[in-house]
Amino acid sequence: MLKLSRMAVLAVLLTLGLGPGMALAQEPAAPSADTPAAPPTVTVTRPTVTPAPAAPATGTNVVVSKGSGSSSGPDYAAWERLAARAESLLSNEETEDRGLELLRSQLVAERTKFLAAQNTNSSRIATVRDQIAALGPAPPEGETEAPEIAQRRQQLAERLVQLQAPGLAAEEAFRRADGLIGEVDRTLRERQANQLLQLWPSPVNPANWPEALVALGDVTVRLWTETTTRWTRGDGRRALFDNLPLIVLLTALGLALLSQTRRMTAMVQARLPRPRAARARRVMALLLSLAQIVLPTLGAIALARAVTATGLIGPVGASLAEALPAVVFAFVAANWLGQAVFPVEEGEDSSTVLLAERRAEGRFLARTIGLVLGVETLRQVLLVEVGGSDTANAVLAFPVLATMAVLIFRMGQLLRRHVRSLQQGDEGLSYGLRVLGFLARAVMLSSVAGVTLGAVGYLSAATALVNPSVISLGLVAVLFLLQRLVADLYGLVTRSDAADQEGLIPVLIGFAMTLGSLPIFAVIWGARWADITELWQRFLQGFQIGATRVSPTDFLIFAVIFGAGYAVTRVFQGALRGTILPRTSLDQGGQNALVSGVGYLGIFLAALVAINSAGIDLSGLAIVAGALSVGIGFGLQNIVSNFVSGIILLIERPVSEGDWIEVGPVKGTVKSISVRSTRIQTFDRSDVIVPNADLVTQQVTNWTRFNLSGRVIVPIGVAFGSDTRKVERVLREIAEAQPLAVLNPPPMIAFTGFGADAMNFEIRMILRDVNFSVNVRSEINHQIVERFEAEGIEIPFAQSEVSLRNVEALAEALRGMVPLGAEAARPAIPGATETGGQAR
Structure with a gap:
C-alpha cells in the first residue's frame, strides 16, 4: 500500500494546482503588514474568497463576522478573519472578560465545524487506498513495472491527495482553533487568579468604617430621591392609581403565600389518605414539603411585581425588587433543607442520631444561613447598581462574611458530632460517612481561613472559600435527600421490604448522581463552565490508539x-x-x-x-503486545496451563460431569468442568476445586467413566484350626447372594495366607454399579458375622502374651497399695502368664 505523509500530501497538492472538484484559492493581493499571512486555503467546490485584513483591536468589544461561505464545508475565509481578530484581542490586555467569553464561544463553534469536516471523503479515501493496495506494492528503486500499472498508480495517488486535502485543511484549522481556545482559557484563569489575590483595605480597621456608613447613607438617599421624584413628577402617582387593583391583588396573593404556606400544606396533607408503608409516607411528606419552597417564592415574585407596578421606584428600587424572589428562595430553601436533615421528631425517617437540642440548633443554623445568603444577595445588587469605593465594599462585605463563617463552622461541628456518634456505635464507618467527616473538617477549616483572610483584606479569596462551602453543604444535603427518595421509590416499585438504601440499584443510582454532581461542585468552587464543557469536548474527541482515534x-x-x-x-x-x-x-x-x-x-x-x-485498529498495539507477552507468559503461566488443560479436557473428555474420580488425595464426583478448573464434590459433601492441569498431568482414576461395574474386595480373618474349605464355601454363598454381584465371572474366594492372629481370606467380586460398593461391603460384613456364628466359625481377635519378672517384689508392692478385702488385691501367682487379657 502506498503511504503518503501529510507533508507529502500538501506538497503534491501545491504542485498539482486545480484538480477535479478542487480549487486552490489564490489570494489576489498580499495581506496588510499588521495581519499575519494566511496559508493557501483549500476549498471543495466553493467560490474563491479573499480574507480581509484584520483591523486592530480598539476598546473591548468583540465583533466577528461569520461570512457567507458555501454550505458544503467550513468558510475558511471567515475563519481567517476570526482567527486574526482573536489573536489581536488576546494580545490586548484591556479586553474584558465578557468579550473573551464571547470570542471563545465563536471559536468553539468553528472548532466543532472543523472536527466534523475532518471526516470529509473518508469512504472515498478508503476506497482509493484499497485500489492502490490492489495494484500491489510499489517496485523497489531501480526496478520498473508495467506502464499501465505505473500510470494507474500515479492517477490513484493524485486522486488520494485531492481527497485528503479537505480533511487536512480542516485538521489544520482545528488545531489552530484549539490553540486559540486554550489561550483564551489560560488568560481568563490568570485573571481569575489575580482577582483572588487582590488586597482590599482592611475591614477591621476603624478608620475605614465611616466610608462604609457614608455609602449606606447614599443608598438610602438615592432610594428616597427616586421615589419622591417620581411622585412629584406625577408619572409614578398616575401609575400607582392606574394599577391599584392589580397591586392590591398581587400584594394580597404574595402575603398569603408567604404567611400561609405551612397551614395550606398541613391542610392538604390531612385530606390525603395516609399510606400504610413507611416509604410511601416519606415520599409523600417530601413531595408535599416542596410547597414550602415553591409557594413562598411565588409569593415573593408577586410582591416584586406589585412593587414594580406602583411606578414609584427607580433603577435601584427595581433591582432590589427583582432580587426579592432570590432572597426569599435562599431563606426558604435553607429552612427546608434544615428541617429535612435535622427533623423535629426522631423516627424511622430521621437522618441523624443527634439529640433533639442539637437538631434544633441545626435547623436554626440552616435558617440563619439562608437569611445571611439573602442579605449577601441584596448587598451584591446594591454593589452593582450603586457602586462605591473598595473601602466601603470591603467593610460592608466583611460582617456578612464573618457571620457566614461562624455559622458554617458550627454546622461543621454538628456534622462531626453526627459522624462520631455513628463511629461509637459501629466498628467502622462507611465510605459516605468518611466523606461526610472530611467535608465537615474542610468546612471548619475554610471558615477559619476565610475570616482570617477577610480581616487582612483578601476579601475575594475569603469569599471564594466561605461561599462555596455554604453552597457545597446545601448540595450535599440535596444529594442525600435525593438518594433517600430514590431508595424509597425503588422500594415502592419493587414492593419489597428488603429494598432500602443499602440495595444495589439505589446505591448505583446514588453513585451516578454523585458523579453527575461533580461538575456542579467544580463550578461552585470557581471552575468556569467553559472549562467543564472543554473537558467534555476532549472526552468526546477520544484518545489515540495506534493510528486510530477511539471516542x-x-x-x-x-x-x-x-x-x-x-x-x-x-x-x-x-x-x-x-x-x-x-x-x-x-x-x-x-x-x-x-x-x-x-x-x-x-x-x-x-x-x-x-x-x-x-x-x-489494534495493529498499533502489536509491538506493545509482543513486549508484554513475555512478562504475561511468566506471570500467568499457571493460568495459561490450566486454560489449555481445560480445553483438552473438553475436547478429549477423559473426565465428564458425574464421573467418580480419584485425583491424588481427592475422591468424589465431578460436578462441573470449566476452562480453568474442575469442581469435585467429595463423599462428605464438600466441594474441592482442582486445577485442570492436575487432571492432565497427574494420574487420575476414573471409576465410572466408561463402565459402572467395578471390583470390591472384602477381607476377613478366621481363627487357626477352622475348616478352610467350609469357610470358603460359606463366603462364596454370601458373595453369590448379593443382588449387584456379577456371576460371570463368578465371585472369587481367595485364601491369601496366615497372619499373626488369624488365617486371612478375601472375597473378590465385581459389582454392576461400583457406586454402591460401600453398601455392598457393609452388607457382606453383616452376613459374615451371622453365618460364621451359625456355622461355628470363630472370628479371632488380637492376642498378646505378657511375661512378668520379679513376681514376689511386685506382689509385695501390690499388697501395700490395694486395700484388704478388695477383689483386685488377690496375690499374684508366681510364674503366671496372661493371654488375651486373662491370667492362667
Whole structure:
C-alpha cells in the first residue's frame, strides 16, 4: 500500500494546482503588514474568497463576522478573519472578560465545524487506498513495472491527495482553533487568579468604617430621591392609581403565600389518605414539603411585581425588587433543607442520631444561613447598581462574611458530632460517612481561613472559600435527600421490604448522581463552565490508539454490538442445550463440552465483530503486545496451563460431569468442568476445586467413566484350626447372594495366607454399579458375622502374651497399695502368664 505523509500530501497538492472538484484559492493581493499571512486555503467546490485584513483591536468589544461561505464545508475565509481578530484581542490586555467569553464561544463553534469536516471523503479515501493496495506494492528503486500499472498508480495517488486535502485543511484549522481556545482559557484563569489575590483595605480597621456608613447613607438617599421624584413628577402617582387593583391583588396573593404556606400544606396533607408503608409516607411528606419552597417564592415574585407596578421606584428600587424572589428562595430553601436533615421528631425517617437540642440548633443554623445568603444577595445588587469605593465594599462585605463563617463552622461541628456518634456505635464507618467527616473538617477549616483572610483584606479569596462551602453543604444535603427518595421509590416499585438504601440499584443510582454532581461542585468552587464543557469536548474527541482515534461513541458501538453478539450466543447455546443436543447420541459430558465451546467461540467472534464495527485498529498495539507477552507468559503461566488443560479436557473428555474420580488425595464426583478448573464434590459433601492441569498431568482414576461395574474386595480373618474349605464355601454363598454381584465371572474366594492372629481370606467380586460398593461391603460384613456364628466359625481377635519378672517384689508392692478385702488385691501367682487379657 502506498503511504503518503501529510507533508507529502500538501506538497503534491501545491504542485498539482486545480484538480477535479478542487480549487486552490489564490489570494489576489498580499495581506496588510499588521495581519499575519494566511496559508493557501483549500476549498471543495466553493467560490474563491479573499480574507480581509484584520483591523486592530480598539476598546473591548468583540465583533466577528461569520461570512457567507458555501454550505458544503467550513468558510475558511471567515475563519481567517476570526482567527486574526482573536489573536489581536488576546494580545490586548484591556479586553474584558465578557468579550473573551464571547470570542471563545465563536471559536468553539468553528472548532466543532472543523472536527466534523475532518471526516470529509473518508469512504472515498478508503476506497482509493484499497485500489492502490490492489495494484500491489510499489517496485523497489531501480526496478520498473508495467506502464499501465505505473500510470494507474500515479492517477490513484493524485486522486488520494485531492481527497485528503479537505480533511487536512480542516485538521489544520482545528488545531489552530484549539490553540486559540486554550489561550483564551489560560488568560481568563490568570485573571481569575489575580482577582483572588487582590488586597482590599482592611475591614477591621476603624478608620475605614465611616466610608462604609457614608455609602449606606447614599443608598438610602438615592432610594428616597427616586421615589419622591417620581411622585412629584406625577408619572409614578398616575401609575400607582392606574394599577391599584392589580397591586392590591398581587400584594394580597404574595402575603398569603408567604404567611400561609405551612397551614395550606398541613391542610392538604390531612385530606390525603395516609399510606400504610413507611416509604410511601416519606415520599409523600417530601413531595408535599416542596410547597414550602415553591409557594413562598411565588409569593415573593408577586410582591416584586406589585412593587414594580406602583411606578414609584427607580433603577435601584427595581433591582432590589427583582432580587426579592432570590432572597426569599435562599431563606426558604435553607429552612427546608434544615428541617429535612435535622427533623423535629426522631423516627424511622430521621437522618441523624443527634439529640433533639442539637437538631434544633441545626435547623436554626440552616435558617440563619439562608437569611445571611439573602442579605449577601441584596448587598451584591446594591454593589452593582450603586457602586462605591473598595473601602466601603470591603467593610460592608466583611460582617456578612464573618457571620457566614461562624455559622458554617458550627454546622461543621454538628456534622462531626453526627459522624462520631455513628463511629461509637459501629466498628467502622462507611465510605459516605468518611466523606461526610472530611467535608465537615474542610468546612471548619475554610471558615477559619476565610475570616482570617477577610480581616487582612483578601476579601475575594475569603469569599471564594466561605461561599462555596455554604453552597457545597446545601448540595450535599440535596444529594442525600435525593438518594433517600430514590431508595424509597425503588422500594415502592419493587414492593419489597428488603429494598432500602443499602440495595444495589439505589446505591448505583446514588453513585451516578454523585458523579453527575461533580461538575456542579467544580463550578461552585470557581471552575468556569467553559472549562467543564472543554473537558467534555476532549472526552468526546477520544484518545489515540495506534493510528486510530477511539471516542466514547466507538465504545458505545462496541458495547451494543458485543452485547447483541453475546445475547445471540446465549440464545444459540440454549437451543443447543435444550433442543438439538438431547436428540443426539452424545453423552452429557460431550453435550456440555460442545455448549461451552460454542459459548467461547461466540464471545470471541462477538468481540472481533464489535472491534471491527467500532473502527478500532489494534495493529498499533502489536509491538506493545509482543513486549508484554513475555512478562504475561511468566506471570500467568499457571493460568495459561490450566486454560489449555481445560480445553483438552473438553475436547478429549477423559473426565465428564458425574464421573467418580480419584485425583491424588481427592475422591468424589465431578460436578462441573470449566476452562480453568474442575469442581469435585467429595463423599462428605464438600466441594474441592482442582486445577485442570492436575487432571492432565497427574494420574487420575476414573471409576465410572466408561463402565459402572467395578471390583470390591472384602477381607476377613478366621481363627487357626477352622475348616478352610467350609469357610470358603460359606463366603462364596454370601458373595453369590448379593443382588449387584456379577456371576460371570463368578465371585472369587481367595485364601491369601496366615497372619499373626488369624488365617486371612478375601472375597473378590465385581459389582454392576461400583457406586454402591460401600453398601455392598457393609452388607457382606453383616452376613459374615451371622453365618460364621451359625456355622461355628470363630472370628479371632488380637492376642498378646505378657511375661512378668520379679513376681514376689511386685506382689509385695501390690499388697501395700490395694486395700484388704478388695477383689483386685488377690496375690499374684508366681510364674503366671496372661493371654488375651486373662491370667492362667
